[in-house]
Amino acid sequence: xxxxxxxxxxxxxxxxxxxxxxxxxxxxxxxxxxxxxxxxxxxxxxxxxxxxxxxxxxxxxxxxxxxxxxxxxxxxxxxxxxxxxxxxxxxxxxxxxxxxxxxxxxxxxxxxxxxxxxxxxxxxxxxxxxxxxxxxxxxxxxxxxxxxxxxxxxxxxxxxxxxxxxxxxxxxxxxxxxxxxxxxxxxxxxxxxxxxxx
Numbered sequence: 001x002x003x004x005x006x007x008x009x010x011x012x013x014x015x016x017x018x019x020x021x022x023x024x025x026x027x028x029x030x031x032x033x034x035x036x037x038x039x040x041x042x043x044x045x046x047x048x049x050x051x052x053x054x055x056x057x058x059x060x061x062x063x064x065x066x067x068x069x070x071x072x073x074x075x076x077x078x079x080x081x082x083x084x085x086x087x088x089x090x091x092x093x094x095x096x097x098x099x100x101x102x103x104x105x106x107x108x109x110x111x112x113x114x115x116x117x118x119x120x121x122x123x124x125x126x127x128x129x130x131x132x133x134x135x136x137x138x139x140x141x142x143x144x145x146x147x148x149x150x151x152x153x154x155x156x157x158x159x160x161x162x163x164x165x166x167x168x169x170x171x172x173x174x175x176x177x178x179x180x181x182x183x184x185x186x187x188x189x190x191x192x193x194x195x196x197x198x
Contacts, residue, residue, distance in 0.1 A: 012194050013057045017064035020045040034149040037171050043179040046091040052194040055095030062087040076137040082130045090118040115176025122172040126164045
């Protein structure tokens with residue numbers, strides 16, 4: 001298999017990061033989740049980098065897309081930090097599993113395990129870091145507005161823990177699976193171009 005040169009790796013990583021940055025802005029909410037949880041497709045270029053180049057390149061794509069979005073942040077940078085943590089967990093996990101045995105099956109296993117790992121990370125990072133930061137920086141120390149957005153959809157949600165378990169975990173898992181499916185749909189065609197085999 002043709003080895004990707006260092007220069008090509010840098011160029012392709014930068015290109016995928018640019019695509020990922022654009023896709024990050026093309027997001028949408030779902031009717032069964034709080035409006036601040038949005039689906040976007042920005043992880044699939046990072047997955048392409050992780051599979052075609054290496055997991056570190058995938059993580060770099062995640063970093064660059066969030067750095068680019070910082071000037072337009074409306075979350076006091078908390079959302080970008082959260083996105084980087086979760087996306088990196090996803091693409092690094094998937095990439096390392098794929099690199100152990102490069103096959104369609106291992107790529108699928110990597111994506112599924114990566115999506116699950118990202119969802120578990122979403123529970124811990126949101127409960128211990130992200131939501132406390134939102135509460136302090138954006139809601140004046142009160143959890144009520146954050147819980148209220150969730151309880152408007154499911155009345156028995158009355159705590160941050162219930163928010164992360166009922167909404168963040170399944171939402172993040174769904175987002176990971178969607179990005180994985182897109183990656184599977186285009187990877188076979190794009191991989192040879194990334195690696196310079198075409």
